[in-house]
Amino acid sequence: MRDIRTFYINGEWVSPAAANDLEVINPSTEEPCAVISLGDQADTDAAVAAARAAFEPWMLTPLATRRDLIASILEVYKARAEDMAEAISLEMGAPIDMARTQQVGAGSWHIDGFLKALDTFQFERDFTATEKTLYEPIGVVGMITPWNWPMNQIALKAIPAIAVGCTTILKPSEIAPLSGHLFAEIVHEAGAPAGVFNLVNGDGPGVGSQLSAHPDVDMISFTGSTRAGKLISKSAADTLKRVSLELGGKGANIVFDDADGDAIKRGVIRCMNNTGQSCNAPTRMLVQEDRYAQAVDEAVAMANKIATGPAAEGGKHIGPVVSETQWNKIQGLIQAGIDEGARLVAGGPGRPEGTNRGYFVRPTIFADVTNDMTIAREEIFGPVLAMMPFKDEEQAIAIANDTPYGLTNYIQSQDTDRIRRVARRLRSGMVAANGGTFAQGSPFGGYKASGNGREGGVWGLEEFCEVKAVAGWAAE
The missing domain is CATH 3.40.605.10 (Aldehyde Dehydrogenase; Chain A, domain 1)
Known part of the structure; x- marks a missing residue:
């Protein structure tokens, strides 16, 4: 030691x-x-x-x-x-x-x-x-x-x-x-x-x-x-x-119906990276109604491919969360999602199958979340994604901005004008579109409670x- x-x-x-x-x-x-x-x-x-x-x-x-x-x-x-x-x-x-x-x-x-x-x-x-x-x-x-x-x-x-x-x-x-x-x-x-x-x-x-x-x-x-x-x-x-x-943050990832074919997969991976322990993680996935059902299926398939394992082992798995306190908090929020009526489609409470030691959390996805639910309001800081549908651009912006936080939001669309229009209206210090990454020296920080x-x-x-x-x- x-x-x-x-x-x-x-x-x-x-x-x-x-x-x-x-x-x-x-x-x-x-x-x-x-x-x-x-x-x-x-x-x-x-x-x-x-x-x-x-x-x-x-x-x-x-x-x-x-x-x-x-x-x-x-x-x-x-x-x-x-x-x-x-x-x-x-x-x-x-x-x-x-x-x-x-x-x-x-x-x-x-x-x-x-x-x-x-x-x-x-x-x-x-x-x-x-x-x-x-x-x-x-x-x-x-x-x-x-x-x-x-x-x-x-x-x-x-x-x-x-x-x-x-x-x-x-x-x-x-x-x-x-x-x-x-x-x-x-x-x-x-x-x-x-x-x-x-x-x-x-x-x-x-x-x-x-x-x-x-x-x-x-x-x-x-x-x-x-x-x-x-x-x-x-x-x-x-x-x-x-x-x-x-x-903290509670980033919205707005997936429009013209998003590219990798948008959902990319969003799930980005949410789960570092075992979800990132303040700028896109933990709320907003998907336009026409694409929503398919998006849920794609997200579940991706979550089910994410393995968990010890930090000392090589590979692309995610590790444990940092402490027993964090593990208990995440478990309580997962249970709150179930109790408040969100549809659990991947993962859930408890450790991953075959694991009885370590602060491991199952990669978890909730569908049919509403923005007044606890899992949509609070920063979970674990591998938990909340998915919700939206009708049009105006509703997507309203949902994304309806949060105490304002660190990073994400947009998935092939419409350049829409990306620019929505980016200007999102109340956050950073906005990333279509998997774009911020350059070295870019200003990192947020609005509001972020x-x-x-x-x-x-x-x-x-x-x-x-x-x-x-x-x-x-x-x-």
């Missing part, structure tokens, strides 16, 4: 101020695989003090030097890629092949994207002949990251913050902390100055709340549930710090900057 009870503070691995051990559970086996310590106020204060002391020297460090550090982090990250894949697979249940390609790959992709964005980012911009607009680092940043895409989210926060001149404290998820610990090793090996990056393990009510309320933290960047995002915002309000939130910031590329760099107007700037 791995022992990672130390924290990374001011360039050193240090013991916690007080012992408070927590076992990390392998979701494939339900057995402990590591032990960490949960930090307390003294640990948080030490990390914040280190970041505060390092801020001005790092802010004044030449951009070229900061860029070199990011490039070095990417180089070390690639060298440690297999270690990272094994850590993520072990801690949160991503099948090892998926961990190598998607989970680890997301981190390197974003780091590379920020290097490219940094090369063209203008920290000084002419407003008039005698006025400059300056983009300066906001200061000390507390970063609270989730367990479902650990490197994706750590890279989207730590890299741009460090690149623009901020100093940072990371609190990774206590459920899946191994990857965060390894990332700290990578940053250290890459040569980050003491205090520029710090890591303290802890839970939300502990270190998370302490960072959110800390008077010497200038910004909190959080990814996680909408409920937690509200609590963090309230905690941060007393110190008027900036709060950037990437929260959050209020943007991550990635130029937008991700700007997120960690203050804007300063300077009048009377001497002409150069």
